[in-house]
Amino acid sequence: MMQVVMNFVFKDVEYMIYEANESMPGTAALELLCSRTHGIGADRILVFSDVQTEPAFYVFTANGRETAAAADDFLxxxxxxxxxxxSINSAKFAKILGDTILVQLSEMDKNISCFEARLTPYxxxxxxxLDKNSHILAS
Known part of the structure; x- marks a missing residue:
């Protein structure tokens, strides 16, 4: 099955949105995705799963390390x-970004670019x- 990711450039930072449908990618997989030589390329990767029922949201740097989410990540x-x-829980985003979230989102449309990438089964x-090999080496 082909996986689709979306990349956005906002304030000179390239973000990749990755929906973890089956399993959470490990450090090696995230690093490959963020590689501008061997992957898609990104400065930060935003991974989420199960947005409708029990959402989980993680932010990683280009080297695959988890980091705290910043306001721009949420935006x-x-x-x-x-x-x-x-559909999103606007109250949760408003708590993080303030009550001007809708204004910020509408202004953001002028300052963001995006593209869709399809990851092949290969x-x-x-x-x-890579994650499996990385896990074996770590044990």
Missing amino acids: VFAHYLRQQNI FCDKMKQ
């Missing part, structure tokens, strides 16, 4: 959800294999 993620017509298998 880009909210923009993505709105673009995909996925590339997804390569990501899983």
Whole structure:
């Protein structure tokens, strides 16, 4: 099955949105995705799962390390959800971004660019294999 990711450039930072449908990618897979030489390329990767029932949201740097989410991470993620017509809990985002979230999102449309990338089954298998090898080496 082909995996689709969305990349956004906002304030000179490239964000990748990755929906973890089956399993959470590991450090090696995230690093491959963020690689501008061997992957898609990104400065930050925003990983989410199960947005409708029990949402989980993680932010990683280009080297695959988890980091705390910044306000712009939430803003880009909210923009993505709105673009995909996925309903969001506005109260949660307002708590994080303030009550001007709708204004911020509408202004953001002028200052953000995006593209869609499709990860082939071969590339997804390569990501899983890298994580597996990385896990074996760590044990």
